[in-house]
Structures are given as structure tokens and as C-alpha cells.
Amino acid sequence: MSKSNWARSVQKVLMAGAMTAAMGSSAFAAEAVKMGCVLPLSGGSAAVGNQTKVGVEIAAKQINDAGGIKSLDGAMLEVVFADSQSKPDVGVTETERVIARENVSVLCGAFNSAVTFPATEVAERMKTPWVVVGSVKDEITERDFKYIFRINNKATYDAREQIDAMDMLKDEFGSGPKTLAMLYEGSDWGRSHAANVKVIAAERGYEIVVDEAAPPNQTDFGNQLLKIRAAKPDAVIVALYTPDHLLFTRQMMEQRLDLPFGVHSVGGGMEDPAFYKALPPEAAFYAFVQEDWQIDILKVSTDPAILSADEATKAALGYGMSAYTAQGISAVYVIADALERAKSADREALRAALAETDIQSGPALVTGYNRIKFDEQGQNTFAHGVISQNIGGERKTMWPKENRAADSTPVWPVPAWSDR
Amino acid sequence: MDAFILSYAVVNGLLQGAIYGGVALGLSLIFGVLRVVNFAHGSFLMLSLYISFWCWSLFGMDPYLSALINIPAMFALGYMVQSVIIAPLIKRESAMVVEPLSALLLTAGVFLVMDNAALMAFGPDVRALQAGYYVPTIVVGGIPISGQRLIAALAAFAVAGGISYWLRHSDMGRAIRATAQNRDAAAMSGINVSSVYAMTFGLGCSVLGLFGALIAPFLPISPAIGLAFGIKSFIVVVLGGLGSISGAIVGGIVIGVFEAVASQFVTATSASIGSLVLFILILIFRPQGIMGRA
Numbered sequence: 139m140s141k142s143n144w145a146r147s148v149q150k151v152l153m154a155g156a157m158t159a160a161m162g163s164s165a166f167a168a169e170a171v172k173m174g175c176v177l178p179l180s181g182g183s184a185a186v187g188n189q190t191k192v193g194v195e196i197a198a199k200q201i202n203d204a205g206g207i208k209s210l211d212g213a214m215l216e217v218v219f220a221d222s223q224s225k226p227d228v229g230v231t232e233t234e235r236v237i238a239r240e241n242v243s244v245l246c247g248a249f250n251s252a253v254t255f256p257a258t259e260v261a262e263r264m265k266t267p268w269v270v271v272g273s274v275k276d277e278i279t280e281r282d283f284k285y286i287f288r289i290n291n292k293a294t295y296d297a298r299e300q301i302d303a304m305d306m307l308k309d310e311f312g313s314g315p316k317t318l319a320m321l322y323e324g325s326d327w328g329r330s331h332a333a334n335v336k337v338i339a340a341e342r343g344y345e346i347v348v349d350e351a352a353p354p355n356q357t358d359f360g361n362q363l364l365k366i367r368a369a370k371p372d373a374v375i376v377a378l379y380t381p382d383h384l385l386f387t388r389q390m391m392e393q394r395l396d397l398p399f400g401v402h403s404v405g406g407g408m409e410d411p412a413f414y415k416a417l418p419p420e421a422a423f424y425a426f427v428q429e430d431w432q433i434d435i436l437k438v439s440t441d442p443a444i445l446s447a448d449e450a451t452k453a454a455l456g457y458g459m460s461a462y463t464a465q466g467i468s469a470v471y472v473i474a475d476a477l478e479r480a481k482s483a484d485r486e487a488l489r490a491a492l493a494e495t496d497i498q499s500g501p502a503l504v505t506g507y508n509r510i511k512f513d514e515q516g517q518n519t520f521a522h523g524v525i526s527q528n529i530g531g532e533r534k535t536m537w538p539k540e541n542r543a544a545d546s547t548p549v550w551p552v553p554a555w556s557d558r
Numbered sequence: 559m560d561a562f563i564l565s566y567a568v569v570n571g572l573l574q575g576a577i578y579g580g581v582a583l584g585l586s587l588i589f590g591v592l593r594v595v596n597f598a599h600g601s602f603l604m605l606s607l608y609i610s611f612w613c614w615s616l617f618g619m620d621p622y623l624s625a626l627i628n629i630p631a632m633f634a635l636g637y638m639v640q641s642v643i644i645a646p647l648i649k650r651e652s653a654m655v656v657e658p659l660s661a662l663l664l665t666a667g668v669f670l671v672m673d674n675a676a677l678m679a680f681g682p683d684v685r686a687l688q689a690g691y692y693v694p695t696i697v698v699g700g701i702p703i704s705g706q707r708l709i710a711a712l713a714a715f716a717v718a719g720g721i722s723y724w725l726r727h728s729d730m731g732r733a734i735r736a737t738a739q740n741r742d743a744a745a746m747s748g749i750n751v752s753s754v755y756a757m758t759f760g761l762g763c764s765v766l767g768l769f770g771a772l773i774a775p776f777l778p779i780s781p782a783i784g785l786a787f788g789i790k791s792f793i794v795v796v797l798g799g800l801g802s803i804s805g806a807i808v809g810g811i812v813i814g815v816f817e818a819v820a821s822q823f824v825t826a827t828s829a830s831i832g833s834l835v836l837f838i839l840i841l842i843f844r845p846q847g848i849m850g851r852a
Binding site: 179180181182184185187188324349350351352353355356357358360361362364365367368380381384385388389392393394412413416417418 | 560563566567570571573574677681682683684685686688695702704706776777778780782783785786787790817818821822825826827829830
């Protein structure tokens with residue numbers, strides 16, 4: 139190679155390098171927007187946390203594949219996951235770490251109300267917006283906080299919907315429960331739900347005859363079941379996470395405990411797809427579940443983002459979308475919407491944009507809501523769930539009546555074990 | 559409170575108590591001989607539950623049949639944990655102390671490693687085994703008794719009786735008892751103390767292997783399940799008398815029946831607190847436990 143040739147090729151290489159650098163700088167001009175996501179990835183609620191995580195990942199990927207946040211020159215969404223281990227103290231330290239060390243613009247999480255409640259306090263203090271995922275404890279959006287937003291129901295809504303469904307069925311069939319038993323897990327979620335049920339049940343003329351809280355990870359529900367048998371309630375309202383809900387449901391079947399108007403679960407275990415894989419299907423027949431999203435949405439939705447998210451969930455988890463996956467998806471789309479309008483990853487700008495949220499279409503509504511709009515406390519007042527009944531292993535929406543499919547008929551009262 | 563509900567509560571308590579006792583047997587045996595409080599006891603149970611679960615889900619093996627794999631596997635694991643992890647510690651401290659307290663810390667480490675390894679390996683999902691057949695619920699005087707729980711409860715009595723008999727009437731049993739009474743004297747009489755220790759630890763774990771197979775059919779399995787049983791086992795064993803085989807069963811039944819009956823009057827949570835008050839009261843008046851020797 140002659141000297142001039144050599145010089146020329148060096149020149150070429152340098153130019154190519156410079157061009158690559160220039161291209162690179164344009165493609166990466168927009169710095170990725172970091173969002174934190176605190177979830178119970180291990181511990182008692184790990185099954186749920188991992189489903190939400192999959193939803194968050196799917197939504198972030200969909201948004202990034204579609205060109206990222208357009209108003210920020212196509213900035214990519216980068217999700218930083220933090221594991222709360224289903225424990226409040228760990229959730230709080232992880233929140234501090236993600237805000238201070240990872241420098242995220244916005245947070246979401248953390249399913250367990252007991253974790254979300256103190257963790258959102260940290261976020262409020264450190265002026266970082268937090269989109270609540272899954273937690274329903276009322277007080278989370280009753281503290282006059284400025285940085286906390288909740289897309290889903292609060293506990294009062296859940297409790298009211300359960301009693302609404304009983305009232306509706308009573309009107310429809312002419313009979314219904316008068317006495318209720320309550321069995322719930324003893325931390326924030328279960329206790330606040332029970333307190334709400336008590337208030338609403340008293341207003342509507344129901345009598346609570348058993349009121350039992352149980353600490354998580356029980357090894358036996360025989361004692362509580364016996365107490366329910368002795369008190370002879372017409373129906374039982376259950377708020378338990380997956381392992382305890384499984385044990386309760388299995389023992390209820392073993393002991394052939396008959397309740398004329400059945401089991402009314404507020405979700406938790408009975409919304410977890412893992413629940414139905416770990417139980418003979420007939421154990422959950424006729425159970426009513428307060429669902430955090432419209433479970434039959436996939437039959438009515440035509441949104442390609444929602445349908446492809448269901449496929450992606452199946453690929454990741456082996457089963458389709460659950461309420462938890464859907465809530466993860468919804469949270470990311472709400473955050474992306476706020477980022478588009480804020481045109482900035484700045485926490486203050488993002489908070490202002492979140493407060494202005496008014497979504498009436500698109501994949502953010504995957505949970506079956508008609509609208510997402512926050513009140514001054516950060517609560518989405520358009521949130522609602524549905525009440526389903528398990529008919530032959532399929533959970534069919536029964537309440538609200540207008541969401542009920544033509545082929546869904548409630549079974550009311552519920553047949554005794556001996557007649558099944 | 560009518561008599562029917564009360565007798566129903568007692569039956570529930572007996573079943574659950576006997577199962578607590580059966581699970582605690584291994585803990586008591588190991589403490590009685592090695593003077594080691596095995597903090598990882600619950601984790602061993604968790605592992606044996608998973609063994610039965612995988613035998614069923616991978617090979618379609620009947621959960622009760624899986625005891626044939628579970629018992630030797632748990633024996634081998636226990637033997638190994640003792641001879642590899644705990645033995646060096648006992649050897650080092652044998653001159654100084656009779657009850658190696660640091661072994662408690664060591665087994666606490668084993669507990670952390672096992673529970674977190676299980677979380678990594680098996681994931682956090684709750685799993686449950688579903689036998690292809692239905693073990694019938696027996697109804698006695700209107701009280702339904704779960705067949706699966708009855709089998710486990712009866713096995714607890716049988717295993718406790720079997721171990722007591724074996725300890726009294728076999729050469730190995732005598733060697734184990736001699737070692738428990740006086741380690742140095744036993745060694746001087748020609749007993750291989752370290753092998754007795756490893757055998758005892760293996761035996762204690764193989765009892766868990768059996769109960770893993772017996773309770774897997776009705777208990778949802780998750781990596782955290784060990785802790786719930788582990789703590790109950792401690793209470794049961796201390797209440798019954800550390801090191802006493804019959805004490806484990808008696809302690810289990812006392813706790814089980816007390817909780818079952820008390821929870822008909824107060825919430826089940828308060829009943830559990832009450833059972834701890836009972837525990838403290840019994841220990842004030844009988845510090846050695848119900849069946850323990852002073």
C-alpha cells in the first residue's frame with residue numbers, strides 16, 4: 139500500500155467514525171426516561187408482583203417499539219424494578235434508593251397497600267410522582283398529597299361493589315343473604331376492606347355474624363371454618379392473598395361447608411391465575427369475585443395493543459392477562475401519556491401533567507374503565523371493577539348488569555355441595 | 559357454644575395438633591441427641607414438600623408413594639448437612655461446651671440459604687398438588703374429618719411410637735441414647751459419636767420427608783411455607799419437652815386443641831396469642847416442658 143493510499147484509508151476510517159458518532163448522537167439525543175417500579179417480586183405477594191412486572195415490561199416495550207416518547211424526541215422508557223419483598227420496610231428503602239440513586243422521574247407500584255402507604259409518603263416528601271398500581275387502601279388518596287395518583291379502585295369502591303352485586307341479585311331473584319361472615323387477611327388491605335364492608339353492610343341492612351382477621355401464611359383454616367359453620371351466615375366475604383385463599387377454599391370443600399348465597403371474594407387470591415392452577419376446579423364453582431378489571435374484556439376489545447399484550451403475557455407467563463398484568467400495562471400508558479404532554483422528564487412537570495390526565499381511549503383503559511381522570515386527591519373517580527361468578531370454571535361478569543354478556547346467568551342461591 | 563361445635567373444635571385441634579407434633583418430631587430428636595437447635599427445620603420440611611410436589615408433577619407419582627423417594631432423599635440431605643456443615647463446628651467446640659449455641663446461628667444460616675435458594679429455583683408461585691383421586695371425608699357423628707389430615711395425624715402417632723421403640727430396642731437406638739446422655743462416655747465405650755450424630759440428623763430429616771409426603775396433598779406449597787411450620791415446631795417441642803419424642807406429640811396436641819377451642823370464643827389471631835400465653839405459663843411451672851425430664 140502506497141503512502142497516499144494509506145493516508146486516504148485513514149481519512150475514510152476517521153470520516154466513517156465521525157459519521158457514526160454523528161448518527162449516534164442524533165439517535166440517542168433524547169436521554170431515556172427512567173421510571174421506577176416497586177413491586178413485591180418475592181415474598182407472599184410475589185406471584186402477583188411478577189404478573190404486574192410482566193405487564194409493565196410489555197407496555198414499555200410496546201411504547202419503545204412505537205418510537206418512544208415523541209414529544210421528547212423519541213426518548214425510550216427505561217423501567218427500573220425494585221423488589222419490596224412484600225414488606226413495608228423494604229419497600230420504603232427501595233423507594234428511597236430508586237428516587238435518590240437511580241434518579242427516576244416517576245414511580246409506580248407497589249400492590250400491597252401496606253407497602254404503598256408508607257412508600258408513597260417517601261415519594262411525596264421527595265417530590266417524585268407515584269402512580270399507584272393495585273393498592274386499594276382508601277387513605278392512600280385521602281392525605282391531600284400532591285404527587286400520588288391512583289388509577290384503580292379504592293377499597294370503598296370494592297366493598298360497595300360487592301354489596302351492590304348482592305342487592306342486584308336479591309332484586310333479580312327475590313331472595314338474598316341477610317347475615318354475612320367476613321374472613322380477611324390481617325394487614326392493611328384486608329382490614330380496610332373489612333371496615334368498609336361493615337359500614338356499607340350496616341347501611342343496607344345486612345348483619346355481620348363472624349368477623350375474623352387472619353395473619354398471612356396460615357397452615358390451617360379449620361378453626362375459622364368451624365366458627366363460620368357455627369354462626370350459619372348466608373354468605374361469606376373473603377379478602378385473602380393467594381396461599382391463604384387456596385387453603386381456605388380447599389378446606390371449605392373438604393369440610394362441605396354450605397353457604398346458601400356463596401363465597402364473595404374481593405379478589406386477592408381468587409383473581410390470581412396461579413390460584414386456579416393449584417386447585418380442583420369444582421372447589422371454586424359458583425364463587426363470586428370482585429374483579430379489578432373486566433375479565434372478559436378480551437372478548438369485546440379490538441384494540442391491537444391490548445390483544446398483542448395478551449399474547450405477550452402468554453409467552454412470558456404461560457397464561458393470559460390477569461387484572462395484575464392489565465394494571466401494570468395501564469400504569470405505563472398513563473405515565474407515557476403524561477410524559478407526552480409534559481414534554482419533559484422533570485418530576486414537577488410530570489406531576490402537573492399527571493394531574494391533568496384525561497384519557498378516554500387507548501390501551502391505558504385495558505382494565506375496562508371508560509375514562510381515567512384524577513380528582514384533587516389523585517384518585518381516578520371513573521375506576522370500577524366488576525363482580526363475576528364462576529360458572530363451570532369460567533368467571534363471567536354478572537355485575538354491573540349492563541356489562542353482563544347475553545349468555546351469562548347468575549346461579550342464585552348457590553347449590554349445596556351435596557347437589558353439585 | 560353447643561356441644562357439637564365444641565367437639566368439632568376438639569377433633570379439628572387433635573388433627574392439626576398431631577400434624578404439628580409429627581412435623582416437630584425430627585426437631586426434638588435432633589435436639590435430644592446433638593443439643594443442636596435446628597433452625598432450618600421448617601426449610602427442610604419445605605424442601606420435602608417440593609420433593610413430593612415434583613415427584614407428582616414431573617413423574618405423575620402418587621403423593622403417598624413419593625414418600626419412598628422423599629424419606630431416603632431427606633435422610634441423605636440431613637446426613638450430609640450434619641457431617642459437612644455442623645460436624646466441624648461441634649468438633650471445634652466440643653472441648654468447651656455441651657450445647658453448641660453457635661450451631662443455632664449456623665442452622666439459621668442454612669435456613670436463609672435454603673429458603674432463598676428455593677425462591678430462586680422454584681420461583682415465588684404457590685403450587686399445590688392434586689391427587690387424581692379423592693381421599694374421602696369421613697363423617698363421624700356429623701363431624702366431617704378430612705381423610706388426608708387423618709392419615710397424617712395417625713402417622714404422627716405411629717412414627718412417634720416407632721421411633722421410641724427403636725431407640726429402646728435396637729443397637730443403633732441404644733448408641734443414640736448413650737450419646738445423648740454423655741457424649742464422652744459414649745465415645746469411650748466405642749461408639750462412633752460423629753456417625754451417631756449424622757445418623758440422628760438424617761433420621762430427624764427423614765421424618766420430615768415422610769410428613770412432607772403426607773401433608774403435600776392438602777397444603778399449598780411456596781418457598782415461605784417452612785417458616786410457619788418451623789416456628790410452630792419450636793413452640794411445640796419446647797412445650798412438650800426438648801428432646802422428648804412423646805413430648806412433641808403431646809405438645810402439638812395441647813397447642814392444636816387449645817387454639818381450636820379458643821378460636822371459637824375469640825378471633826383465631828387472639829387464640830394464637832393465647833396459645834403463647836399458655837406456653838409461657840406451662841414453662842413457668844414446668845420449665846422442662848410437659849414430658850421433659852428435669
